[in-house]
Amino acid sequence: MTNISNTSKSEIEQTSRRDFFRKTAAYSVSAIAATSILSPAKLLADDENIIHHSKWGTSLGYELNKNPYGVPSPFEHNVVRRTTPLLSSAGDMHAAISLSPIHELKGIITPNGLFFTRTHNGVARIDPNKYRLMIHGLVEKPIVLTLEDIKKYPSESVIHFLECPSNGAAEWKGPQFNSVQFVKGMMSCTEWTGVRLKHILADLGLKPKAKWMLAEGQDGSEMSRTVPVEKVLDDAMIVYAMNGEALREEQGYPVRLLLPGWEANLCVKWLKRLEFGEEPWYCKEETSKYTTLTPSGKAIQHFYPLEVNSIITSPSPEKPWTDLKKGDMVEIEGIAWSGHGKVKLVDISFDGGKNWVEANLKGLVLTKAWTRFSYIYKYDGKPILLSSRAMDESDKVQPTVNQEKAIMGVEGVYHRNSVCTWEIKANGEVNNVQIRS
Amino acid sequence: MFKLDHKFIATSLVALMASSAFTMASTAKKDALDGGMTYTRDKGMYSDYYINKQVDKLKINNGRTPTANELKAWDSDIMPDGTGLPEGKGSVEDGDELYEEQCAACHGDFGAGGVGYPTLSGGSISSLKNQRTAPGMDAPKRTIGTYWPKASTLIWYIRDAMPYAHPKSLNNDQLYALTAYLLSVNNIKVGGEVMEDEFILSNKNFSKIEMPNKDGFYPNIDGKDGVENVRKFFADGKNYGAVGKRCMSNCKDPGMKGAEPTVMKIGIEMKDVNPPYSTVRDMPKKTNTSGHPGKELYESSCAVCHATDKMGAPAVGDKKAWDVVKAKGLQNVMKNAINGTAAMPPKGGNMDLTDWQMQLIVDYMMSQSM
Structure with missing residues (x-):
């Protein structure tokens, strides 16, 4: 011994x-x-x-x-989605949201069991044998498809993030959660497999008058949204698999709509029906909700794309630097994404946004997908204000909190993409703060 | 053999680079409707993905044509121009009664909220300009009367999605009655007329409903220019806050007062998260998983109202409240659960439950409240 x-x-x-x-x-x-x-x-x-x-x-x-x-190993039991009664009605978890533990995720693929979940009438349990999808309206030939019919179309697999437009919505008036999971966890990224909708529509013959598509779910709320046909013919898909296996029930098993880069709410789960028409439908979730109120008192409707965004996941309130000592080399790591295309670059600031350095992108850089960034930092034990700021392929750059607030106000709820900042204290603790007047 | 010369090598290199062997991604253009990028599908590539070139030219012809009855059964949407409105009628008064029975538990009396579920009435359009930039300021009130642009949305949503725990259970007359009531508590007029108790709403006068905030949204998506208006909207980042600039040094934020950034810290931290925060990697504590046969049924049919006491129902786990229930005698408790009592509809609104299942549920609820 x-x-x-x-x-x-x-x-x-x-x-x-x-x-x-x-x-x-x-x-x-x-x-x-x-x-x-x-x-x-x-x-x-x-x-x-x-x-x-x-x-x-x-x-x-x-x-x-x-x-x-x-x-997973039982030791990983704390790596789970989390909910809060604040993001629900009276604590009712049938119409609420669970957030991904993005501080524990690696690479750009979210495991299926950790994919964030939002439902409006609970998670529907659909018998795949009884599943039907109806496509009708302004088409030459309306059709009904079974799940097997859908799977007979040639498949494509693509890696895209999905993000709730409410991601970060609790932070409009100031920081509230000391947690990266609750600040930015209403998103996940997956390899989706399914069919391009335009390939199905080639069979049906879309009439030239068709400008809008209604997508309706078969859950208890029949969650529905209106989508412009232009998007449908560009990159829309109906998907039935994620990360190689069937969709999880929380993600719309057996079939959901996928509109890459656009509000996850538009990517209707448990898909029931696609109808083509000349005028938009004005669904409940594109009028009373998912519209962005601006200081003028008027609201933006049909606000589709998730704009360029980024978040440092390490360090973060959950992953502090309390075990570091002066001189340690440490990796600052995070996720950048844009619904407008690829991430072009990510900058990092150590002084609350006065000065910036360009970080490194790492791994795959794919359109409308999570992209990892990394910066090796020599820890000197001094307090810092650590921020990240992404720029995308369409040359859009994340605004500062004040720039975004000046235009959008603080009551819009949706589409918040301003720069996030962590305050790192001398003892290595990390707090969620905002640089704002 | 052909003669090699520099010109030939140069042109063939260009040709090679343009061919798929050297193309790592298909062409990206900033011409999407939403102000972002689109990618061509050519030479077997879509952005960075290889694709099967045959597919874009195929017709697969899967599936079958729906029958007229199938189309009728599923095509249940109701559009702003009235397309899809079912035949029927109902009065404000009947709607009031229905609302009390089926809706008030979640949406509060007169739609005034207060229970945690969406508030349906009250407030003013002018409140939509409220910006809570300091504590204690009033919130904008987004209700049917102050916010919703279309009445069709309301009747359509009620038809498909309400009542919350048992959607699609209302008949067409009830649908009109409930819609009439909700419009009336929002002081909405129909063809200039105030909706009194005896007012009857039907598919005949539905188009005359005057929604106060019908002009409260942009861009204008209606008519032949609808999609183009969306394109124009997204073409200018100033419309939606896409105004970030890539400054690298000595950047001055518009809101900065002095030379140093102003840091706002968390005021009152939201800590009520489930499960609680932890990054510990250890073996989980054994939890006592109750295998009670009523648990799952309770969670899917009853927890909406009984999980807390906010809805006026005895909360599961509240010993005091359940002692009062138990004092009525088990037989009476079962009778009330099956037939309904006070604000509780029969079987909690889920008529698919058998009496035996109701017994399991009640037993489970009691076992959790001792």
Whole structure:
């Protein structure tokens, strides 16, 4: 047996105490590095996890197909969607929203079980054998399709984000949640598989008079929206798979509409019916809701695209820098996205937006998809105001909070895309703040 | 063999680069309706994706033609010009009674809200200019009378989506009565006439409803220029806050008072989140999952009203409230649950539940409230 000296024991304890999120980090690289600089080699504590055989190395694991549908390690149980009664009616979780834990996500693909969810009348449970999609109105040949009919069309797979236009809506009047999950978690990004709507419409013969399409769901609220035909013929799809498997019920199983880059609310779930017409329908969710009230007292309707946006996910209130010490090299990482096209670049500011440096994009840069950005920073222990600002392929740049407020006011609810800022305190704690007058 | 010369190499290189072998993405143009990019589908590419070139020329001809009855059954939308309005009629007075029974529990008396669900009446159009830039200021009131542009939206939504817990359960006359009542509590006129209790709304006079905020929205999406108006709207970022500039140093924000940025911190933090925040990686505590057969039924049919006491119903988990219920005797409790009592409709509005299922539910609710 190896004994740990009293000195090294206290060294471990001190290291542990410094590490606010020690259960998460276990042994952070920086803590070990610091120990080795500060103390002679003899004080280096032996790690029990190395010295002793582990529990899992000295026993038979569980049978490989115990979970015919695999599940995450139970240790990951805190990586889940979260809700708040504030974003619901009287705490009723049938018409509310759950937000993605974007601080725990890696890369650009959201696992299906963590995809954010918004419903207006609960999650509908549809029998796929009884599922029908009707397409009619100003077409030469109206049709009814079964799920199998839809799957017989040649499929395409594309990676696109979906975002609720209310993402960040709680922040119009000032910061309210100290959490990146609640500041920007009303979005996720997935590889969708389905059919381009124009390929189905080629069969039906769209009449030239058709300018608008009604998309209606089959949930209890028959959630519906009006879409211009121009978008339908550009990149609209009806999709039945996400990340390689059937849509989750929360995402509209078995079929939903996908309008890349546009309000997730327009991407109608549990799709029932597509009707083509000459005039817009004025659905409930494009009049009483999902319209953006401006200071003039008039509201913007049919506000489709999710504009260029970005958020730093590490550090964040959930992922603070409390375990860092001066001189540590640390990666600042985040997500940028735009419903108008690809992300062109992302800038980072350390002083609340006075001065900016360009960050690096990393991984795939796809249109209307999450794009990762990264910047390696030498931590110096001083407080900073950390912001990110994205620019997209159509040359649109995220506005400052004050620029956006000057035009949109604070009562619009939807389509908030101004720059987000984290205050990082000397002790590494991260707080949600806004740079605004 | 052909003769190689510089000119040939140059032209063939250009040709090669234009061919798919060198094309990494299809052409992107900033010409979308929404002010963003569109991508061509050519040479087997769509943006960065490879696509099957055959598909764009195919006709697949799946599916079948719907029958006339099928079209009638599903084509239930109601448009602003009255297309789709069902035949029927109902009075404000009848609507009032229906509203009390079926709607007031969620939307409050006279649609005035207060329970947490959407407020349907009250406020003024001028309130829409309110901007809460400081604490204590009044919010803009977005109700049927102050905000909704079309009456068709209201009757259509009620028809398809209401009452919340059992949508599509109202007949056409009830639909008109309820719509009439909601318009009347918003002081909306029909053909210049104030809607008194005996006013009857029908498919005949529906088009005469005067929605006060019908001009409160832009861009104008109606008529032959509708789509073009949308395009023009998105072409100018100033219309919708797309005014960011890429400044790199010594940037001065329009709202900055001095040289340093003004930092606004969280005033009152919203902490009521579920499950509570945690990034700990440990084994979850064993939770006592009650396998009660009434749990799922309760959650899908009853929790809407009984999860809290906000709706006036005894909240599950509230021992005191349930002691009062239990004092009535189990038989009476079951009778009320099945036949309805006070604001509670029979079987909570879900007539698909059997009496046996109702017993399971009541037993579950009681077991959670001891």
